[in-house]
Amino acid sequence: MSTTDHLAAEVGARGEFRRQGNAFTSPFGDGPGELPVEAGRYRLIVGNLCPWAHRQLIVREVLGLQDVISVGTVDPIRGEDGWEFTLDPGGVDPVLGIHELREAYLKADPGYSGRPTVPAVVDLTTGAVVNNDYPRLSHHFELAWRDLQAPDAPDLYPxxxxxxxxxxxxxxxxxxxxxxxxxxxxxxxxxxxxxxxxxxxxxxxxxxxxxxxxxxxxxxxxxxxxxxxxxxxxxxxxxxxxxxxxxxxxxxxxxxxxxxxxxxxxxxxxxxxxxxxxxxxxxxxxxxxxxxxxxxxxxxxxxxxxxxxxxxxSSSPDRFRRHVGAPTPSTATEA
CATH class of the missing domain: 1.20.1050.10 (Glutathione S-transferase Yfyf (Class Pi); Chain A, domain 2)
Incomplete structure (x- = not known):
């Protein structure tokens, strides 16, 4: 199904937009059926354009998880079959070795017919998407990944x-x-x-x-x-x-x-x-x-x-260290 067809499929009877649900919602943790929390095991796929993906990038950086979870970035203009890694040399994500994010979705579920979305967490041991649950993903980073956060990371979800x-x-x-x-x-x-x-x-x-x-x-x-x-x-x-x-x-x-x-x-x-x-x-x-x-x-x-x-x-000092001068917007694809 093309991107245009997917968008049309998310329209209700009154002409209202109804966003599709998330197919991969297993939480991170050490319980039965949970995704193990391991440094270097996962790759977070984002689009700099996307607010849901941007949220995860912010939390990852604020909590100091940059060296724990790698990031791959898709092109800001979606292809006919979904998000593509055209920003990388050869149009292939350098870690996953794929051209389209859809490939990682199909590795997780060969019958997947929904719209492949960002953010998506890919397990590097299988190359398959294991979580695209954007409403809860930042909470997983804040709670389940606490032991791998920077020592001075703030509590974003007290x-x-x-x-x-x-x-x-x-x-x-x-x-x-x-x-x-x-x-x-x-x-x-x-x-x-x-x-x-x-x-x-x-x-x-x-x-x-x-x-x-x-x-x-x-x-x-x-x-x-x-x-x-x-x-x-x-x-x-x-x-x-x-x-x-x-x-x-x-x-x-x-x-x-x-x-x-x-x-x-x-x-x-x-x-x-x-x-x-x-x-x-x-x-x-x-x-x-x-x-x-x-x-x-x-x-x-x-x-x-x-x-x-x-x-x-504020009645108390800000917990965050401030940049000196303006921050530099991120433009590079992180490997």
Whole structure:
């Protein structure tokens, strides 16, 4: 099934976008049926364009797992049969030895007929995808992989905040993270307007919430901040135009814009952001691309590195070490 056919298959009776489920959801751990936690055993396949994959890159870097889990990167423009490793020499992932991510999905399940998605964790002992459960993958890195994290790694998912974090993350996923897709991929005016209204209603509530606190749950960055931020960083570059989420830009929300810059200037966030891949992908999607395949030049990336002043909202020092100057966006394919 082609990419276009897959997208059409994810549309409901009212013209609403219904994202496909995840086929490989085994958790990491040491219990029966769980995936063993071993340094060097897995390769995380990402697309720099994708918010779900970007979330895993941020958590991996913040927790110091770069030498524990390797990363492979697909082309930002999806091929007719799915994601391809055209950024690598010879168009082949240097570790997996495959051209299309679909090959690793078929090794896991020869009858797999869904849309091969990123992020995907591939077991190097078999070459097969073992986990593509993007909603929970960052939690696995935060909890099951704790013994392999850097000694000074922060706790992104503190036990005392999990109930509040999970409840907020659920709202953010349906109305913001997936909300922009529900607007962009809607096939009827009714479905589009419903998603649009929920998106901006939620952004308004988050704007108010961030007026009095530096991060979503207080003075320190948590997993739920990562989940919101990956959509915010793509908002003006892609969703505002390509997905018709155009009531206002991120830069027109004073507190959300300051918050987004605060995180961009935090190690692991700006350093894993590739605006070129983001724009090239979203303006190549069949339902939104122009007849001539033009990718916007803007918006200007420089304002992301301007002072945000949000330190004043914290009652305790930030746990994260700050880059001196602006972080350098990640553009290379990591082997």
């Amino acid at each position: 036990e005392e905040l999990r109930a509040e974090a999970d409840a907020l993350a659920e709202v953010i996923f349906h109305r913001v993270n997936n909300g922009v897709y529900r607007a962009g991929f809607a096939r009827t005016q009714e479905a589009y307007e419903e998603a649009y209204a929920e998106l901006f209603e939620t952004l308004d509530a988050l704007e108010e919430r961030l007026a009095t606190r530096r991060f979503l749950l207080g003075d320190h960055i948590t997993d739920v901040d990562v989940r919101l931020w990956v959509t915010l960083v793509r908002f003006d570059a892609a969703y505002h135009g390509a997905f018709h989420c155009n009531r206002q830009r991120l830069t027109e929300f004073p507190h959300l814009w300051g918050y987004a810059r605060d995180l961009f200037q935090t190690p692991g966030f700006g350093s894993t952001t590739n605006f070129d891949h983001i724009k090239r992908h979203y303006y190549s999607i069949p339902v939104v691309r122009s007849e001539f395949g033009i990718t916007p030049v803007g918006p200007d990336e420089a304002p992301w590195s301007t002072p945000h002043g949000r330190e004043a909202l």
